[in-house]
Amino acid sequence: MLANAxxxxxxxxxxxRIWEIADHLRISEPSITRKLRHELPQAEKDRIFSIIEEIAKEKAVD
Incomplete structure (x- = not known):
C-alpha cells in the first residue's frame, strides 16, 4: 500500500492535483512527490488536508 494513501x-x-498542493506549499512537484513516499506526521497531514480543502473551494468558485 502506498504511503500517505x-x-x-x-x-x-x-x-x-499533487502539483497544486506543491504550489500552495511553495515547493516543487518532485519535492512533494518525494515527501509523500514516506508516511508523514499527523500535523503535516492535517496541514495538507486543509490545503486540499482550500484548493477545492477555490476551484468551486471559478
Whole structure:
C-alpha cells in the first residue's frame, strides 16, 4: 500500500492535483512527490488536508 494513501485519496476525491498542493506549499512537484513516499506526521497531514480543502473551494468558485 502506498504511503500517505489518505492524502492521495483526499486529493483525488477533491479533484486536486499533487502539483497544486506543491504550489500552495511553495515547493516543487518532485519535492512533494518525494515527501509523500514516506508516511508523514499527523500535523503535516492535517496541514495538507486543509490545503486540499482550500484548493477545492477555490476551484468551486471559478
Amino acid at each position: 489518505d492524502i492521495r485519496a483526499a486529493a483525488k476525491g477533491a479533484s486536486v
